[in-house]
Amino acid sequence: MTVTGPKGFRAAGVAAGIKASGALDLALVVNDGPDQAAAGVFTRNVVKAAPVLWSQEVLRHKRLRAVVLNSGGANAATGPGGFQDTHATAEKVAELLEVGAIDVAVCSTGLIGERLPMPAVLAGVDAAVKGLDTTAESALAAASAVMTTDTKPKQTLQSGGGWSVGGFAKGAGMLAPNLATMLSVLTTDAAVDPDALDAALRAATRVTFDRLDVDGGTSTNDTVLVLASGASGITPGLDEFTDVLTAACMDLVQQLRADSEGVTKEVDVVVRGAASEQDAINVGRTVAEDNLVKxxxxxxxxxxxxxxxxxGRAQAEIDPGTLSITINGVTLFAGGTTAADRSAADLSGRAVEIVIDLGIGSSEATIFTTDLSHAYVEENSAYSS
Amino acid sequence: MTVTGPKGFRAAGVAAGIKASGALDLALVVNDGPDQAAAGVFTRNVVKAAPVLWSQEVLRHKRLRAVVLNSGGANAATGPGGFQDTHATAEKVAELLEVGAIDVAVCSTGLIGERLPMPAVLAGVDAAVKGLDTTAESALAAASAVMTTDTKPKQTLQSGGGWSVGGFAKGAGMLAPNLATMLSVLTTDAAVDPDALDAALRAATRVTFDRLDVDGGTSTNDTVLVLASGASGITPGLDEFTDVLTAACMDLVQQLRADSEGVTKEVDVVVRGAASEQDAINVGRTVAEDNLVKxxxxxxxxxxxxxxxxxGRAQAEIDPGTLSITINGVTLFAGGTTAADRSAADLSGRAVEIVIDLGIGSSEATIFTTDLSHAYVEENSAYSS
Structure with missing residues (x-):
């Protein structure tokens, strides 16, 4: 059990016929309470999909009863008609759950610029509501129904003391700064008020989802939602809750990276000795996004x-004389010149750690990335997504 | 004739043995005057190669007698020893031409982090000085000796009224903002004073070399130099000279793009309707560097x-409602939604024009880029460069 691991949640995943393949393509997560606290973070892309605009709006009142998600279409750049489709989807869920549409967030993923087949979506909502359950199977079906080019579902469950955080995520390409083209729903049965939930989510995503950068893309649809049922009756301290939520996010991020398009190397770019954390992030991202490095x-x-x-081309305070570069434990560059022959570093394995010490200050950050392979080019040139 | 097209210039290209392959790898361009005005622009990368540090320094006095260039090694991140090598190379040229080392610029290209084989370099300088000539063959040899992964030499010759601008360039990967990993030497027999030469060069590169962006890389070695001999005895107006110099730079940029690593599409990203030229450039570069687009x-x-x-993720003022996207003459997105089916745009040819109208202001800029192909990945993963 994962998204339904915490008490108070049911989930479902169905094949609504949005995907021509007949695969699972519509997921529903419902919070049965007693609390319905919720928080979310969204893509910083200016071109936001209709479901992002909708979900940002409904989250203003800091509670959610349900989240409905579909793959097979991003419903982005679809104009007022696309927004109407999102609204109709939320209305349908609300009607069946006997709540208001304002209690229902919507997430979509898939090709940009195509309208959704609404009869299929609405029939899928019907089927999903009927299929809602607390079982591991229903959680797995929900996690599977949001997959696009993902090859496997990503789920997590992290325990607190008498409470837990569960969830799922999807994402395989367009993984980048500021929410890695990715949808994720997290659940907890801890009793956390909405403002604390929001603070914890922002703290957790800042060092996890925000630091996954596979290809520099920032999707139109990125959404991470957390729903708190309070069903455990326990209110953990904010730091304690944030730690467990961060562990759940990090687990999902590592799964997203491991399954990203064409990946053959899972690369940690660790930047130390920066004048500021922002400098460290800028350097890490510039290296992570560089096609020649990848x-x-x-x-x-x-x-x-x-x-x-x-x-040297990153927006950060850099001094070539204090810079050092260490790959898989071997320092290859330091003091402005070669420190060891490159052959001393072994990159034959799948895990790679690049440590860049700027030698200027004491701030650091780690960016999680991958290599750039033939398979990435193949997948992204041969198929529209 | 190209770099030796303008009167007053001799060139040579020799195989000095820097490259293991035995290909041409050392070039020399000499300005016989009567003037020796010179100007240069250099990489904005903070990690600058030794020859860049040297050439920036010698250009402070705004004149050059000669430029010596090598392929087979970038002499970047090579510490004080690498700088000493650059200095020794300039000294050797100066000794043979009976001038000061301060009159000799040095350019290098190739793998970062390796010292140059100095006996070979110095013997090559000897051979190059002996081979200096005004012929088309010697100009071609010089243009060929700077090639790395380039498959062909790039040369240009543009006529003014009784004077001309000639030159060559190299560059195939690491082509990016702020001088596209690239070396270029331009010559003119117009009589242009150093400050005017500098102004013209900055104006010309700003809309040509600076707008070529193949892979977002910014090399440690980028250098564009212009040498004016005054041998025609004609002093054109600054605007007139700038126009011809710009035409020469643009010709070289188009050749660089056409021969960049793995290219199968030559893509103009035209951004219009921007609030500022910088916004237009930012949007164009973000699109040009996006791996999912490429x-x-x-x-x-x-x-x-x-x-x-x-x-939507570019640093610029963007309104999704006023944005339009036109590919090869077919507007596919406008007014916040689909304007035509994507199949209406034909991308089967090699030339692609993407017009992005932000619909906000009246500024514009064009970025020159390419696609991202299997061959790019192959070339940059299988070979160190």
């Missing part, structure tokens, strides 16, 4: 020269 | 949704 990683080539090039 | 182009897929996604 293709060298695909070739298992510890090409620190390309890393130095990327560091 | 792989879609490789797949000949007019996936405007990915373009809208990239526009």
């Amino acid at each position: 293709t060298a990683l695909f070739g298992s080539d510890p090409n620190w020269g390309r890393i130095a090039m990327a560091v | 792989t879609a182009l490789f797949g000949s897929d007019p996936n405007w949704g990915r373009i809208a996604m990239a526009v």
